[in-house]
Amino acid sequence: MRSFRWPPPPDGGPRTWGPGPGAPRTGRPALPEPDTELVTTPHGVRLERLVTGTGDPVTVFAHGLGNGIATTRPFGSGVTGRKVFFQFRGHGRSDAPPGPWSYADLARDLRAMADLGGASRAFGASLGAGALCRLLAESPDRFERLVFFLPAVLDRPRGDAARQRFTALLDAVESGDASAVADVVSVELPAAVRNTPAGWAYLRQRLDQLLRDGLAPGLASLPDQIALADVGALAAVTAPALVIACAGDDLHPVDVAERLAAALPAATLHVYDRPGVLWTERADLRTRISAFLNE
Template identity: 85%
Template structure:
């Protein structure tokens, strides 16, 4: 596999070195960031929010660590009704109260946004899936339908590889080191997409956002925490749930998704055979999520 280049060439190319055709040009970057608003919450933390669509039902979307509204919007593109996207504390324009923070704090952010918007369905990706689990452990009947995309942690902290990658991302943002940050973000891309125009577009957008908004120091302790004390706390959740995982994903082990699906009484598990499905299986992923939530 050819290596990753940084800084990028001015014209976005070449895609490869040496003889042979250029690299793959498939895949799409995250959607451009739209106009958002800041909303006050009952627990005193203002959170950045975007509401799209009209009517009922209402679905709230919770993002992963170091991500946000722009990277979460593609999951809701086929979902009917209103869609509420937001930034957890320490991300984007959301407040950064004194830390360190726990999954309980993130669950409060998620609950506040869901309550303010009247959401009856919830989607959680990675960190957002952990926050959703923590909310459900306290309020098992809060939502009517649930989607968990790439759950990363349940009742056991993340593994060493995952902690190292997330710590590297947080350190690069804190240092303002564009090269180190580009290397960290490039790992989010499948090898076939790196050094393609689509890959560079995604990378530039992510770097612009992270270097502009930063990530709060209060997030640093989250990679070492578990979302729940005991996964058995989810046994009272009766809402239909869809759990999605990918094989060979170091940050989101299939074993965590399997444990979550087993803990939820009405869960369906789907495992893709490789990571990077937003690039390689985008249409199938969006259809799977929208079919489940709209059905």
């Protein structure tokens, strides 16, 4: 079994032992980083934003903890209309106002990006799904269609695995050690992908962003936060919703997705049979999301 190591082979590897072809090997490259802008929100926090596509409707995309625009862009590849991607406070080039921060703060960031962009549809992944839940509890009729990908938290704090993983990522980013960051980020990849050209491309992109922009210390308390005091508040949300989960994902338990789907009156739940679906079920996932949002 090949082991993971950093830095990557100079020709894009991976390397294998024994005789075999030695030419450079390539895989699907990570999406190039586009030019983004800093937008001042009504609550005074500047957030990094990228707008792609043309026309209506408009969909806002909210990322997960420690992630950002680059990791949410693939979800919108088949979605029609304009797409608004942004970085929550403490991520990328977005401001990091004095903390501690709560899901109410994240919901405020999400609402500002949706309002400024004129979004009528919303997608939330992990942390972004929690922020979207908080926004909907306050404004249940804000969006016309909703997608929740790997929801991680509702009215109960996240488990020890999530806290430990994010603490390790914060510590590695703070150290500035690329190898340490790569060790933590590589866990995001399915084992079969970690030593492939596509896996290396993903790692390079994540490391470039994390080591360049960092992560604000104010994010450290978020794994201990809850998104909602009472999931019953979501009963007033009448917009059609798609909730997506993966069996075997310790950071995003299926029971959270099941409870969310049960709380939303017009929700459809889809559970993949294994984690890492962005790698193992990429085409199906993108088609499922775009078909739902484009209805």
